[in-house]
Structures are given as structure tokens and as C-alpha cells.
Amino acid sequence: MLTFDEPIAMWTRTILLVRGHSKLRFWVGLVLAVSAVVFGVVGACVWEEDLTTDQRVYQLSTQLMCPVCDGQTLDQSQAQLSLDMQEVIRRKVEDGESNAEIREYFVDRYGEVVLASPNAGGFNLVVWVMPLVIFVGGALLVGNAFLNMRRQRRAGSESSVKGEAVDDVEATVDVDDSLGEYLERADREMTVAIGRREMTKGEDKG
Amino acid sequence: MDQIGTTAIWLGVAVSAYAVVASLVGARAGVGELVVSGRRAVYMALLVAFVGSAALIVAFLTNDFSIEYVANNSNIVMGRGYTLVAFYAANEGSLLYITLALALMASISVRLAPHRFSAAMPYTVAILAVVLAFLFGTMATLANPFETLSVVPPDGRGINPLLLHPGMYSHPPLIMSGLVGITIPFAFASGALISGEYGDDWVDIARIFAIVMWGILGIGMLLGAWWAYTILGWGGYWSWDPIENVAMMPWLVLTAFIHSIMVQRRRGMFRMWNIVLIGIAFVLAQLGMSINRGGSVVSVHSFAESSLGLLFLSFMVLSLVFAFGLFVWRYPRLRSERAIESFMSREASFLVNNFLLLVVTAITLWGVVYPLVSGLARDVDVSVSAPYFHRVNGPVLLLIVIVMGIGPLLPWRRTSTRSLKRWLMAPLGAAALTVIGLVAFGIWEFWAVLGFAAVVFALVAVLEEWWMGARARIVNMGEMPWVAWWRLINGNRPRHGGYIVHVAVLSVAIGVIGTQFFDQRYDAAIGLGESLVLDDYRIEYVDKRIDDRPDRLAQWARIDVYEIDPSDYAVEQAAADAIGKAGFTVVTEERPGDRLVGELDPSHEFFRNFNQVSVRSGIKTSPVEDLYVIPRDFLEDERVSLAVSINPLAMWLWIAGPIFLVGTVVALWPHPALERVARRRRSGERVATGEPAVALES
Incomplete structure (x- = not known):
């Protein structure tokens, strides 16, 4: 009856198979890890020379702004100047100039504003470093807040709230494995809810 | 018409100013009648905004070119269907439009506010009225849509041709009302804070309006992208233009807010944090409106350019000072009642989600303002456009997708490593198979493959959640699969509506990866x-x-x-x-x-x-x-x-739209059982409910 049951059942079986065999698991893990590394190294290296002229023209046209259109890159703009600039790019690519050289050419002509993203050098280093600072700084803040809460909680838990042990009530549901897991979780959370409700009721009386 | 309009606008200034004074005095002096009168003044503001808008529309319909705004944005040959577009197509009219939108939403929210919120209500009304007064005041003094011309031209100049398009009916009004509407959850949060009755009472109504604004902004942005892609023909759908960015930043912060407010709702935590978030969203929305009004940054969208940018910027700075001051003043009262217990809990995953969303917001803001920084610091103009944002935001967005996969699997409070591992098996396996499959098909782009794997990971996590829940119902109650799934979703709409939105976001992610890496x-x-x-x-x-x-x-x-x-x-x-x-x-x-x-x-x-x-x-x-x-x-x-x-x-970018809408509506749909739980929790009974318990109840 359940047609959409099949793929998921297959899934579950495959996973169970891998999970049950530590050797198999090891090999699967190893293959995944190695392929991830190889793949990362090879995939991350895209060389200018590997691209066709057209691809490079397109790539460069996304990296340069159209000087007369508000906030549009060359590939987005229909302005005549933008079309002309793309022609210039094509000529230069065909003449064998590198992407950096071509960008430099336009910077000399129109100023830095022609670059869609600032070069990572000089003062502009700031624009590139800041995101990292934001990320790391934010992570430190969050980590610190989290540790604080933990400390606070540890200090608090020594004095009171023993009742939270209801958390550990185990539900033993003997249906098939995957379902059991869901029910276990549901039951646990429900138990917590009931336990808490009873607990607070108890407090009210007392 | 111009007299009616101008009168309406001045009346608007008067009634909103009155609403501020009456509410504040009423609350301070304890005069109930004044408070009620202040509240009703908000309805009056809606009435006059409506009259003003009607006057402008009538002026358009009757080709009243003695009004400058009409002469500039209409002509005799313009299709009557575009009257509405012309109404908000330029600066003055769009001001009137957002005033109307805010007055409408403010009235609805004030009307709907629960009774127990009454102590905070005067302050909320006062804040709403301050913003309304600002908008009315700006129109009355600097940008009156009913400004008349001394010489009446025989025909108008006509509307900007790029705007003559059906897309104009949806995208701009949605974005504008979404931005201005963020005032409402902010007003409720601040009202609660000022009154000192800072319980969790403001949370429900703020959540509802935050989700509404968030949904409006989200749909507005998607429609804008769709419009740009399918019709405007510049070959893309999102260019990280400053105007797009300033609409997206409040949306991102609202996304963080509607996640973390669930933690406050369920667990009474993150109280300070939620106030901070809604404050940031409000200030960013002001920034959005300020940049929209022109001046400071270069954008394709600067059709509404004017000198009002600076005025709105000042208002933003005032909002910032107000929000920050309020927070500092009430800081001691904002303590959470509970702390996070374990890093492996849903509340912790929300914390990570908030962190990542705010990082994207902060980086985007930095990218938007950097040209100004560079201009001031060394007098060199630079551009910060798509390639920059792709590189710096891309990895963070990828992390967000991954967290979307892990978060839903974590229960509240804490979980064991063992149980988490078991839940992660299917998503991780699916992600691994995706990598293998893509590589086998010769797709090697590192970030793209990683992106697809992350999407599959998060998608399978949601499906697993649904599957396990539905399966429990199928087995235990013999329900048909679709019935089981439907009842599961119905059992906890805020949560499962959220998951539906997750699926929409993943659909967008698929489209973005496909178009960005393989075009x-x-x-x-x-x-x-x-x-x-x-x-x-x-x-x-x-x-x-x-x-x-x-x-x-x-x-x-x-x-x-x-x-x-x-x-x-x-x-x-x-x-x-x-x-x-x-x-x-x-x-x-x-x-x-x-x-x-x-x-x-x-x-x-x-x-x-x-x-x-x-x-x-x-x-x-x-x-x-x-x-x-x-x-x-x-x-x-x-x-x-x-x-x-x-x-x-x-x-897949566009398929996401309807899914997003459905998810938002599901999440918003009133839920008596959950409301009861939330109320009980607030009234001191402290019921820590795991959602599946509710799901299995019915």
C-alpha cells in the first residue's frame, strides 16, 4: 500500500547495515574522508587557462562594474558602454592577458570603483578581514554566553531542583527499531511535561 | 482634492501627536479615559491616512494635474490600471502609502492586543503613534504629495516606463509595508519594557506580527527576484544591490527573532536577546527606508531619490538611541529564568542559528557601508557588489543550511549523543550519497557539491522528522499516510510550518547553487x-x-x-x-x-x-x-x-515561493492547544512541553 515507504525502508536498511558492522563502518568512513580531501583539493583549483575565452569574458564581466549604470555589473547591463567594455575584455583575453592584468587596465581607466569587489590589499584589506572578525568575535561572544549560562546553572542546580530526574525515565517501546526511537523521544518529552506538571502541582499544595 | 489631502495629512499629524500625549499622560497619571482615547486616536490616524490616500487616487483618476505629484507620475494616456502603481511610484506617494500601511497594521494590532497586555498598551500605542507622527509630519512639511503647481500643465510627464509593469503591484508595496510594519513587534516589545510589566505577554502578539512582516518581506523579495529574472531581463535575480541588502537584513534579523522567540515562549529564555533582536530589526528597517529615500549609496533601485534620506537616517539614529537606552534602563529586569542546559538542545541550536543569521546581517551591513567608509577614510570610491558578498556570505549561508539540518533533530533541553547520532544517520548518509553521486556524474565544484550535500542533509532531516512522526500515527492509529502527516502538522503548527518554510529555503538554495555555479x-x-x-x-x-x-x-x-x-x-x-x-x-x-x-x-x-x-x-x-x-x-x-x-x-527559486507562503500561513494559524500551554506556562505553572507530546495528544 505504501509506495513511498520503499525508498525509506531501503535507506533504513542500508544505514542499519553500516551501523552494525564496525569494519564496514570504518571503510565507509575512510572512503568518504579520502574522497572529500581529494575532491576538495582538485575541485578548489580552477585555473584561468582551463576556461574558454567565452567563459573568461563572462567571468570578468561579473567582476567589473558598468561605470555609467547604477550598481550593475557588466554582464547585467544593457548599456552601450558595458557592451563595448566586454568587447575590450574579449580582445584582451584573446591577446593572452591575465584576469588580473585586464582588471588593472580598467582600474587605471575608471578608478577602483570599477571593480565589483575591492582588491584584497592596502586599505581594502579591511573590507575582507572584517567578516572574519565579525564571525570570530560573534562566536566568542556566543561561546562565552553559553559558558556563563552553564556556570549559572551548575551553581543553581546544587541548591534546588532535584525533580528534574524525571528526565531519565526510560520508555521501553518494543515496536520496530526506527519507530521505537521516535516514540522513545516523544514519550520522554511527554514524561517531562507530565512530571513537571505534577511537580508544580505538588508545590502548590505544599 | 489637494485641500482634502493636505488637510488629512495635517489632521494625521494632530491625531498621532495627540495619541502620543494622551497615552503617555494617561498612563502616568492613571487616567484610563485618556489611555482609551489615545488608542482610539490610532484608529483616527488610519481614517485620515485612508482619506488622504483616497484623495490622491481620485486626483490620479481625474487627471488633476494641478497637483505636482500627479503631474509627475501620470499622464492622460496612462492606463487607469496603473493609478495604484503611480500612487506609490515616487517619493511623496510612497510615503503616504507606508503611512497608510502602518496605520492599518497598527490599528489591527492595537485592536487584537490581548487584555492582559493593558498595562503596557499605552506605551505601545505611543511608540506606534510617534512613528506615525514622524511619517505624517514628513509629508506635511517636506514631501507633501498634494503640493500644487501654480501653472497647471495640460498633460502629465508620465510614469517611469520601467515601472509600468504588473510586478509593480506586488513587489514594492510588499517590501515597503514589510519594512514599516516591523514597527509593530518593536512597539509591543518596547511597550512591555517601558511599563515594567515585562513578562512574556508581549511575545505572542509580537510573534504574530513579526511572522506576518517576515512573510511579507520574504514574499516581496522573492517576487522582486522573480520579476527581475523573468521580465526585467538583466540576466539575474539577486545582485546584492544596497536596496536589496537593506530589505534582506531586517528579514534575516526577523528570521533570528521568530526562532529565538519560540525559546522564550516555550522555555522562558532569551528574554534580553529577543528584545535586542527586535530592536536591531527595527533600526535596520529604518536604515532600509532611509537608503530607499536616496542619497547615500548607489543603487539600481534609486527611483525614489530625494533629500529625505538624511531625515530618515536621523530618525534611524534616534530609534537606535531609544532602543539601546531602553534596553540599558531595563536590563536588570530582563534576566532569563532558566539557563541553557546542554549544547545539544534545541535552544542551543537556536542560539547558533541566531549567531549565524546575525553574522550574515553584520557582514552584509559592512559591505553596504564600506563604500562610504572608503570614501571618508581615503577619498577613493569603491564598489562592493555580488562577487564580494558571494565570497564572504557564501560559507556562512552554507553553515546555516547545515544547522537547519541539525536543529530540528534536537529536542528541547538536552539529548544524548547516542540518540543524536542515530537521528543523524539518515541525513548524513543521504548527504554522503549526494557527494558520491555528483562526483560520479563529473561534478567537481567543491562549494557547489558541498552546498548540494548540505541541502540534502537538511532536507532529509526534515523528512525524517515528518516520516517518524507520521509513521508513529500510521502504526498506532492505523491512519492513512497523508492523513497522518496532515494531523502531525496540525498537531504543532508553529513548528511544522517552520519546517515547511525550511523546505522552501532549501528549494531556494538549490536554485542559487545551480545558477551560481553552473550557469x-x-x-x-x-x-x-x-x-x-x-x-x-x-x-x-x-x-x-x-x-x-x-x-x-x-x-x-x-x-x-x-x-x-x-x-x-x-x-x-x-x-x-x-x-x-x-x-x-x-x-x-x-x-x-x-x-x-x-x-x-x-x-x-x-x-x-x-x-x-x-x-x-x-x-x-x-x-x-x-x-x-x-x-x-x-x-x-x-x-x-x-x-x-x-x-x-x-x-526551484520560484517553486519556493508558494511553499514559503504555505509554511508561513501554517505557522501563523491559531492553535488553541498550544496557546493554552503557553498561557499556562506564563501563569506560573511552568509546563515544559515537548512538542511531540502535543502531536500525539489528538
């Missing part, structure tokens, strides 16, 4: 009777149509799209490869493998009055990829210069 582009000029071959397509230039009018020159290219058998074109392809060309041109002749798959009709219009080109693209779409054709120019020698792109998976 191909080929520009060429071809004549009638010639075809352009790119990838598996032959694009034939069949015919041309011209419509030459006084105001514009419109030209259409009839284009037939064929799917081809590449082996038919092997010789030409080899020649093109040799000289580094992606595609090539051939004289049209039907080859055996050719199959007609679409007829496109893209156009190129030149508007003489405005010296502006408007291009409409032709798209042959499918779930796998879009073939996208723009006529860039019709040349003297009868050839047409085409820009052709292949945009893989683009359709």
Missing part, C-alpha cells in the same frame, strides 16, 4: 535564418516585429528553441572548442536530432522621453534548467545581438 553564458549576433548553438540547444532567429511609437521603439525577436542531438553538430562544436568559444552560429537547417521545445518572444524597448532601454527576456524553463534569451540590441544590418544563458535549476 553558462554566450553572447552573439545572428541574422534571420541563422541559428545559435549552445550546449544542447539550437536557438533560431525566426522573425522580427517592430512597433514604432512616439514615446518608444519596441522590437521583438521571434525565437524558436530546439533541443539537439550534439552528435549532429560535432564538427562545428570541435571548431568552436578550438578557438575557445562556448557556442557557435550556423545557417539554419533542421538536422535529424532537432526537436522544437519552445517559442520565445523576447523584446527590446527604447523609451525616447526617458532615454532608457527596457528588455524583456524569453525563457524556456524546466525543473532541470532554464534557457534564457535577452535581445541586447537590434543591429543596423538586421542582425540581433543576443545574450543567451543556461541557468540550471532556476525554477
Whole structure:
């Protein structure tokens, strides 16, 4: 009856198979890890020379702004100047100039504003470093807040709230494995809810 | 009409100012009648905003060119259907529009506010009224839409041709009302804070309005992207333009807010944090409106350019000071009652989610303001555009997708490593298979493969959650699968609505990865009777149509799209490869493998009055990829210069729209059982409910 049951059942079986065999698991893990590394190294290296002229023209046209259109890159703009600039790019690519050289050419002509993203050098280093600072700084803040809460909680838990042990009530549901897991979780959370409700009721009386 | 309009605006200033004073005095002096009167003044503000808007629309309909705004944005030949568009197409009118939108939403929210919120209500009303007074005041003094001309012109200038489009009915009004509407959850949070009755009472109503604004902004942005992509024909859908960014930043912060407010709702935590978040969202929305009003940054959208930018910027700074001051003042009262217990809990995952969303927001803000920084610091203009944002935001967005996969699997409070591992098996396995599959098909782009794997990971996590829940119902109660799934979703709508939205976000992610990493582009000029071959397509230039009018020159290219058998074109392809060309041109002749798959009709219009080109693209779409054709120019020698792109998976960006809408509505749908739980929790009973318990109740 359940047609959409099949793929998921297959899934579950495959996973169970891998999970049950530590050797198999090891090999699967190893293959995944190695392929991830190889793949990362090879995939991350895209060389200018590997691209066709057209691809490079397109790539460069996304990296340069159209000087007369508000906030549009060359590939987005229909302005005549933008079309002309793309022609210039094509000529230069065909003449064998590198992407950096071509960008430099336009910077000399129109100023830095022609670059869609600032070069990572000089003062502009700031624009590139800041995101990292934001990320790391934010992570430190969050980590610190989290540790604080933990400390606070540890200090608090020594004095009171023993009742939270209801958390550990185990539900033993003997249906098939995957379902059991869901029910276990549901039951646990429900138990917590009931336990808490009873607990607070108890407090009210007392 | 102009007298009615101007009077309405001045009345608006008066009633909103009265609302502020009456509410504050009433609350301080404990005069209930004044408080009620202040509240009713908000309804009056709605009434006068409505009268003002009606007056402007009537002026448009009657071609009353004595009003400057009408003369500038309409003319006799303009279709009456565009009256509404003209109403908010430029600065003054759009101010009136957002005033109307805010007055409407403020009235609704004040009307709906629960009774127990009454102690905080006067302050909320006062804050709403301050913003209304600011908007009315700006119109009354600096940007009156009813300004009259001393010499009445016989005809108006007409509306900007780029705006004459059905897309104008949805995208701009949605974005504008979404931004201004963030005032409402902010007002409720601040009201609660000022009154000192800082319980969790404000949370429900703030959550509802935050989700509404968030949904409006989200749909507005998607519609804007869709409009840009399918019609405006600049070849993309999102360009990280400052205006797009300032609409997205409040949306991101609201996303963080509606996640973390669930933690406050369920667990009474993150109280300070939620106040901070809604404050940031409000200030960013002010920034958005300020940049929209022109001046400080360069943008494609600066059609509403004016000197009001600075005024709105000042208002933003005031909002910032107000929000910050309020927070500092009430800081001691904002302590959470509980702390996070374990890093492996849903509340902790919300914390991570908030952190990542705010990082994207902060980085985007930095990118938006950096040109100003550079200009001030060293007097050099720079641009910060798409390539920058892709590189710095891309990895963080990827992390967000991954967290979307883990978060839903974590229960509240804490979980064991063992149980988490078991839940992660399926998503991780699916992600691994995705990597293997993609690599087997020769797709090696590192970030793209990682992105797809992350999407599959998060998707399988949601499906697993649904599957396990539905399965429990199927087995235990013998329900049909669809019934089981439906009841599961119904059992906890805020949560499962959220998951539906997650699926929409993943759909967007698929579209973004496909179009960003695998798009191909080929520009060429071809004549009638010639075809352009790119990838598996032959694009034939069949015919041309011209419509030459006084105001514009419109030209259409009839284009037939064929799917081809590449082996038919092997010789030409080899020649093109040799000289580094992606595609090539051939004289049209039907080859055996050719199959007609679409007829496109893209156009190129030149508007003489405005010296502006408007291009409409032709798209042959499918779930796998879009073939996208723009006529860039019709040349003297009868050839047409085409820009052709292949945009893989683009359709998934738009599929996300309806899913997003459904998810938002599901999450918003009132839920008596959950409301009861939330109320009970607040009233001191402290019921820590795991949602599945509720799901299994019915």
C-alpha cells in the first residue's frame, strides 16, 4: 500500500547495515574522508587557462562594474558602454592577458570603483578581514554566553531542583527499531511535561 | 482634492501627536479615559491616512494635474490600471502609502492586543503613534504629495516606463509595508519594557506580527527576484544591490527573532536577546527606508531619490538611541529564568542559528557601508557588489543550511549523543550519497557539491522528522499516510510550518547553487535564418516585429528553441572548442536530432522621453534548467545581438515561493492547544512541553 515507504525502508536498511558492522563502518568512513580531501583539493583549483575565452569574458564581466549604470555589473547591463567594455575584455583575453592584468587596465581607466569587489590589499584589506572578525568575535561572544549560562546553572542546580530526574525515565517501546526511537523521544518529552506538571502541582499544595 | 489631502495629512499629524500625549499622560497619571482615547486616536490616524490616500487616487483618476505629484507620475494616456502603481511610484506617494500601511497594521494590532497586555498598551500605542507622527509630519512639511503647481500643465510627464509593469503591484508595496510594519513587534516589545510589566505577554502578539512582516518581506523579495529574472531581463535575480541588502537584513534579523522567540515562549529564555533582536530589526528597517529615500549609496533601485534620506537616517539614529537606552534602563529586569542546559538542545541550536543569521546581517551591513567608509577614510570610491558578498556570505549561508539540518533533530533541553547520532544517520548518509553521486556524474565544484550535500542533509532531516512522526500515527492509529502527516502538522503548527518554510529555503538554495555555479553564458549576433548553438540547444532567429511609437521603439525577436542531438553538430562544436568559444552560429537547417521545445518572444524597448532601454527576456524553463534569451540590441544590418544563458535549476527559486507562503500561513494559524500551554506556562505553572507530546495528544 505504501509506495513511498520503499525508498525509506531501503535507506533504513542500508544505514542499519553500516551501523552494525564496525569494519564496514570504518571503510565507509575512510572512503568518504579520502574522497572529500581529494575532491576538495582538485575541485578548489580552477585555473584561468582551463576556461574558454567565452567563459573568461563572462567571468570578468561579473567582476567589473558598468561605470555609467547604477550598481550593475557588466554582464547585467544593457548599456552601450558595458557592451563595448566586454568587447575590450574579449580582445584582451584573446591577446593572452591575465584576469588580473585586464582588471588593472580598467582600474587605471575608471578608478577602483570599477571593480565589483575591492582588491584584497592596502586599505581594502579591511573590507575582507572584517567578516572574519565579525564571525570570530560573534562566536566568542556566543561561546562565552553559553559558558556563563552553564556556570549559572551548575551553581543553581546544587541548591534546588532535584525533580528534574524525571528526565531519565526510560520508555521501553518494543515496536520496530526506527519507530521505537521516535516514540522513545516523544514519550520522554511527554514524561517531562507530565512530571513537571505534577511537580508544580505538588508545590502548590505544599 | 489637494485641500482634502493636505488637510488629512495635517489632521494625521494632530491625531498621532495627540495619541502620543494622551497615552503617555494617561498612563502616568492613571487616567484610563485618556489611555482609551489615545488608542482610539490610532484608529483616527488610519481614517485620515485612508482619506488622504483616497484623495490622491481620485486626483490620479481625474487627471488633476494641478497637483505636482500627479503631474509627475501620470499622464492622460496612462492606463487607469496603473493609478495604484503611480500612487506609490515616487517619493511623496510612497510615503503616504507606508503611512497608510502602518496605520492599518497598527490599528489591527492595537485592536487584537490581548487584555492582559493593558498595562503596557499605552506605551505601545505611543511608540506606534510617534512613528506615525514622524511619517505624517514628513509629508506635511517636506514631501507633501498634494503640493500644487501654480501653472497647471495640460498633460502629465508620465510614469517611469520601467515601472509600468504588473510586478509593480506586488513587489514594492510588499517590501515597503514589510519594512514599516516591523514597527509593530518593536512597539509591543518596547511597550512591555517601558511599563515594567515585562513578562512574556508581549511575545505572542509580537510573534504574530513579526511572522506576518517576515512573510511579507520574504514574499516581496522573492517576487522582486522573480520579476527581475523573468521580465526585467538583466540576466539575474539577486545582485546584492544596497536596496536589496537593506530589505534582506531586517528579514534575516526577523528570521533570528521568530526562532529565538519560540525559546522564550516555550522555555522562558532569551528574554534580553529577543528584545535586542527586535530592536536591531527595527533600526535596520529604518536604515532600509532611509537608503530607499536616496542619497547615500548607489543603487539600481534609486527611483525614489530625494533629500529625505538624511531625515530618515536621523530618525534611524534616534530609534537606535531609544532602543539601546531602553534596553540599558531595563536590563536588570530582563534576566532569563532558566539557563541553557546542554549544547545539544534545541535552544542551543537556536542560539547558533541566531549567531549565524546575525553574522550574515553584520557582514552584509559592512559591505553596504564600506563604500562610504572608503570614501571618508581615503577619498577613493569603491564598489562592493555580488562577487564580494558571494565570497564572504557564501560559507556562512552554507553553515546555516547545515544547522537547519541539525536543529530540528534536537529536542528541547538536552539529548544524548547516542540518540543524536542515530537521528543523524539518515541525513548524513543521504548527504554522503549526494557527494558520491555528483562526483560520479563529473561534478567537481567543491562549494557547489558541498552546498548540494548540505541541502540534502537538511532536507532529509526534515523528512525524517515528518516520516517518524507520521509513521508513529500510521502504526498506532492505523491512519492513512497523508492523513497522518496532515494531523502531525496540525498537531504543532508553529513548528511544522517552520519546517515547511525550511523546505522552501532549501528549494531556494538549490536554485542559487545551480545558477551560481553552473550557469553558462554566450553572447552573439545572428541574422534571420541563422541559428545559435549552445550546449544542447539550437536557438533560431525566426522573425522580427517592430512597433514604432512616439514615446518608444519596441522590437521583438521571434525565437524558436530546439533541443539537439550534439552528435549532429560535432564538427562545428570541435571548431568552436578550438578557438575557445562556448557556442557557435550556423545557417539554419533542421538536422535529424532537432526537436522544437519552445517559442520565445523576447523584446527590446527604447523609451525616447526617458532615454532608457527596457528588455524583456524569453525563457524556456524546466525543473532541470532554464534557457534564457535577452535581445541586447537590434543591429543596423538586421542582425540581433543576443545574450543567451543556461541557468540550471532556476525554477526551484520560484517553486519556493508558494511553499514559503504555505509554511508561513501554517505557522501563523491559531492553535488553541498550544496557546493554552503557553498561557499556562506564563501563569506560573511552568509546563515544559515537548512538542511531540502535543502531536500525539489528538
